[in-house]
Amino acid sequence: MPTILYGVGKMVTKEIEFNQILEQHKGVIYHLIYKLGVRDDHGDFYQEGLVAFYEAYQKYYGxxxxxxxxxxVVKSRLIDLIRKEKRYSDHCFASQDFHLSHNDVPFQDTLDPYILLQIKQVLTSKQWIYFNKRILEGQPVRVIAAQEQATIDAVKGWGKEVKRKLRKLLKEDYCS
Incomplete structure (x- = not known):
C-alpha cells in the first residue's frame, strides 16, 4: 500500500521555487565576493553567501x-566571515611569531647585534624588559610580572606594544 505524505508537495514546490530564485540571483553572490576582494579558493565564501541567501529567502521572500x-544580508554575512578569518589569522600569526618552546635555541644567540640595538632604541624600558625576558629568554608572562612587580595584564600590554612596534620596524626595514 503506498504511503501518502501530506505537505511534501508544498516543500518540493518551495525548493523548486528557491532554486529558480537562486539561479536568478546567484550572480549577486559572485559579485559581492569580487567586490569585497575575496580570494575564494575553497568556495567557503560562496557557500556562506548561499546560506545567507537561503536565510534571506526564507525570511523576506515575497x-x-x-x-x-x-x-x-549576503554582503553582511561575507563581511562577517572576512572579519572572522582576519581575527583568526592575526591570532595565529601573532602567537607563532612570538612563541618559544623549551627546545628552541635562545634568540639572543642567533640575532644580529645591530638588529638588537635597533629594537632596543625603538622600545621603552618596560617593553625592552618584556622583549628580553619573554622573547629572548622565553620566560612566562606571570614570571615576568612577579619579577617586575607588575600585574599580568600590564606585562601583556607591554607585549602588545612590543609586537606593534616590531611589526612597524620590520616593515620599514624589509618592505621598503
Missing part, C-alpha cells in the same frame, strides 16, 4: 524589496 534585502 516583499517588494527582497532583492535589496538579500543583497544586504
Amino acid at each position: 516583499r517588494d524589496s527582497f532583492t535589496r534585502i538579500a543583497y544586504i
Whole structure:
C-alpha cells in the first residue's frame, strides 16, 4: 500500500521555487565576493553567501524589496566571515611569531647585534624588559610580572606594544 505524505508537495514546490530564485540571483553572490576582494579558493565564501541567501529567502521572500534585502544580508554575512578569518589569522600569526618552546635555541644567540640595538632604541624600558625576558629568554608572562612587580595584564600590554612596534620596524626595514 503506498504511503501518502501530506505537505511534501508544498516543500518540493518551495525548493523548486528557491532554486529558480537562486539561479536568478546567484550572480549577486559572485559579485559581492569580487567586490569585497575575496580570494575564494575553497568556495567557503560562496557557500556562506548561499546560506545567507537561503536565510534571506526564507525570511523576506515575497516583499517588494527582497532583492535589496538579500543583497544586504549576503554582503553582511561575507563581511562577517572576512572579519572572522582576519581575527583568526592575526591570532595565529601573532602567537607563532612570538612563541618559544623549551627546545628552541635562545634568540639572543642567533640575532644580529645591530638588529638588537635597533629594537632596543625603538622600545621603552618596560617593553625592552618584556622583549628580553619573554622573547629572548622565553620566560612566562606571570614570571615576568612577579619579577617586575607588575600585574599580568600590564606585562601583556607591554607585549602588545612590543609586537606593534616590531611589526612597524620590520616593515620599514624589509618592505621598503
